[in-house]
Amino acid sequence: xxxxxxxxxxxxxxxxxxxxxxxxxxxxxxxxxxxxxxxxxxxxxxxxxxxxxxxxxxxxxxxxxxxxxxxxxxxxxxxxxxxxxxxxxxxxxxxxxxxxxxxxxxxxxxxxxxxxxxxxxxxxxxxxxxxxxxxxxxxxxxxxxxxxxxxxxxxxxxxxxxxxxxxxxxxxxxxxxxxxxxxxxxxxxxxxxxxxxxxxxxxxxxxxxxxxxxxxxxxxxxxxxxxxxxxxxxxxxxxxxxxxxxxxxxxxxxxxxxxxxxxxxxxxxxxxxxxxxxxxxxxxxxxxxxxxxxxxxxxxxxxxxxxxxxxxxxxxxxxxxxxxxxx
Amino acid sequence: xxxxxxxxxxxxxxxxxxxxxxxxxxxxxxxxxxxxxxxxxxxxxxxxxxxxxxxxxxxxxxxxxxxxxxxxxxxxxxxxxxxxxxxxxxxxxxxxxxxxxxxxxxxxxxxxxxxxxxxxxxxxxxxxxxxxxxxxxxxxxxxxxxxxxxxxxxxxxxxxxxxxxxxxxxxxxxxxxxxxxxxxxxxxxxxxxxxxxxxxxxxxxxxxxxxxxxxxxxxxxxxxxxxxxxxxxxxxxxxxxxxxxxxxxxxxxxxxxxxxxxxxxx
Numbered sequence: 312x313x314x315x316x317x318x319x320x321x322x323x324x325x326x327x328x329x330x331x332x333x334x335x336x337x338x339x340x341x342x343x344x345x346x347x348x349x350x351x352x353x354x355x356x357x358x359x360x361x362x363x364x365x366x367x368x369x370x371x372x373x374x375x376x377x378x379x380x381x382x383x384x385x386x387x388x389x390x391x392x393x394x395x396x397x398x399x400x401x402x403x404x405x406x407x408x409x410x411x412x413x414x415x416x417x418x419x420x421x422x423x424x425x426x427x428x429x430x431x432x433x434x435x436x437x438x439x440x441x442x443x444x445x446x447x448x449x450x451x452x453x454x455x456x457x458x459x460x461x462x463x464x465x466x467x468x469x470x471x472x473x474x475x476x477x478x479x480x481x482x483x484x485x486x487x488x489x490x491x492x493x494x495x496x497x498x499x500x501x502x503x504x505x506x507x508x509x510x511x512x513x514x515x516x517x518x519x520x521x522x523x524x525x526x527x528x529x530x531x532x533x534x535x536x537x538x539x540x541x542x543x544x545x546x547x548x549x550x551x552x553x554x555x556x557x558x559x560x561x562x563x564x565x566x567x568x569x570x571x572x573x574x575x576x577x578x579x580x581x582x583x584x585x586x587x588x589x590x591x592x593x594x595x596x597x598x599x600x601x602x603x604x605x606x607x608x609x610x611x612x613x614x615x616x617x618x619x620x621x622x623x624x625x626x627x628x629x630x631x632x633x634x635x636x637x638x
Numbered sequence: 639x640x641x642x643x644x645x646x647x648x649x650x651x652x653x654x655x656x657x658x659x660x661x662x663x664x665x666x667x668x669x670x671x672x673x674x675x676x677x678x679x680x681x682x683x684x685x686x687x688x689x690x691x692x693x694x695x696x697x698x699x700x701x702x703x704x705x706x707x708x709x710x711x712x713x714x715x716x717x718x719x720x721x722x723x724x725x726x727x728x729x730x731x732x733x734x735x736x737x738x739x740x741x742x743x744x745x746x747x748x749x750x751x752x753x754x755x756x757x758x759x760x761x762x763x764x765x766x767x768x769x770x771x772x773x774x775x776x777x778x779x780x781x782x783x784x785x786x787x788x789x790x791x792x793x794x795x796x797x798x799x800x801x802x803x804x805x806x807x808x809x810x811x812x813x814x815x816x817x818x819x820x821x822x823x824x825x826x827x828x829x830x831x832x833x834x835x836x837x838x839x840x841x842x843x844x845x846x847x848x849x850x851x852x853x854x855x856x857x858x859x860x861x862x863x864x865x866x867x868x869x870x871x872x873x874x875x876x877x878x879x880x881x882x883x884x885x886x887x888x889x890x891x892x893x894x895x896x897x898x899x900x901x902x903x904x
Contacts, residue, residue, distance in 0.1 A: 407735025
């Protein structure tokens with residue numbers, strides 16, 4: 312199977328929308344959505360149920376007409392999906408296949424629709440998604456997880472430049488979810504872009520390097536995952552004697568940090584110490600900074616009994632974002 | 639369109655469909671042929687038969703059109719099968735979510751609909767051809783049993799009759815197929831579309847026909863049947879064909895616009 316790639320503007324985003332809106336009756340499901348997914352990233356698309364994620368994905372794929380606004384996928388306008396879908400693999404909602412046909416035959420149908428006559432890579436695709444030994448069985452005999460895997464195999468047909476997946480881990484067991492993570496990463500390692508909607512925030516945090524968060528049809532965050540997560544990571548310090556806390560506070564202040572009291576502890580936003588980068592990216596710098604603080608405290612006759620990095624979870628930031636958006 | 643056609647052929651190349659096309663339609667034709675020969679009288683009975691082909695005489699069977707008389711009689715029932723086939727083929731795409739998958743690969747919706755229809759029509763044409771061949775072979779065998787002369791069957795006129803029977807059956811099937819497609823696309827639900835479609839072309843048209851004889855001149859299902867039979871008591875073949883084509887065109891344009899423009903959300 313050959314690679315199908317639309318004529319994307321070099322260096323341009325894989326997906327961009329401007330004022331994208333979908334109204335059903337008087338209700339806006341997607342409301343003036345401006346978003347951008349850079350080329351070559353694994354981007355997560357998250358938001359509460361009914362936030363407009365699936366409708367947005369449908370608009371990107373030409374299944375649903377926008378009521379207003381515009382957008383481009385791989386540099387091509389949303390109004391001309393025929394110019395870019397050949398380079399896009401997609402799984403939207405639950406997989407839709409013919410129940411009486413085998414997995415292999417269903418993939419052959421998708422390949423035919425994509426204009427791919429050489430079906431020699433279908434067995435390899437089935438193997439890649441863990442269905443190598445079930446390819447000849449009827450789709451109706453598949454479990455939910457197997458159906459999902461077949462949907463992913465269908466999305467991979469034609470080696471697309473962009474993969475758009477809507478809740479791909481639905482129905483997958485833990486090992487399936489792990490395989491999905493590996494699959495998305497390997498796909499991205501080949502230089503391709505992935506745009507994936509998911510409710511599994513822990514997975515999103517692990518696999519996505521770019522996030523678009525929407526609520527009630529509007530974007531409430533867009534940017535690197537690390538940027539969102541780093542803003543909630545903190546260093547927690549506690550001295551042996553609570554009476555030493557003001558001196559410790561002053562010591563940290565003297566280093567340009569802004570500690571905040573939290574009971575008998577001090578809390579410093581980690582982003583102040585890592586130049587806004589997420590922990591794994593600047594671990595050496597952080598270790599060095601922690602050692603410096605510890606040495607300075609000891610020199611000032613303050614004994615630290617706690618020097619802890621509190622890792623932020625995407626879930627916490629997401630909840631805060633959505634709660635903020637709801638106000 | 640070619641992609642969609644190929645994909646549809648892949649779907650149709652399954653045992654259940656091939657069995658239905660290769661056995662049911664020829665089976666109908668065989669049954670109609672056997673019954674036609676068995677029930678054929680020496681002379682015509684008085685009165686009009688309600689069911690096509692049940693008041694045939696041996697003399698009629700010996701005429702040029704006798705070779706495919708059984709096929710022609712059976713074809714009047716084919717329309718409903720084709721109607722259901724085309725209708726469920728469309729609603730199934732919505733119901734199973736396969737249209738959503740297909741459109742993410744082939745967004746040219748007009749071409750997709752056309753390719754699908756041509757594939758279904760191709761299957762119908764092949765099944766009807768098989769049915770006619772089975773009917774013709776059975777007619778030859780039964781002619782010997784009932785001592786019916788086959789001299790006129792294999793003349794130019796006789797073969798023209800056979801070709802016309804096939805052409806009319808295919809035309810009628812295509813018209814029913816167009817109606818099934820339109821209902822399937824417009825209503826999207828198998829149950830709803832079947833209920834509306836079968837109620838209309840089944841009991842409704844025929845009940846109205848009982849009290850209004852001109853119904854056969856205007857109602858689509860009855861006109862499609864008239865095309866298959868080469869005309870009817872109330873309308874000529876050419877009129878039935880013209881009106882039927884007009885009906886089918888309107889239905890196909892309406893369903894085409896709906897298919898191309900409506901959002902696919904299922």
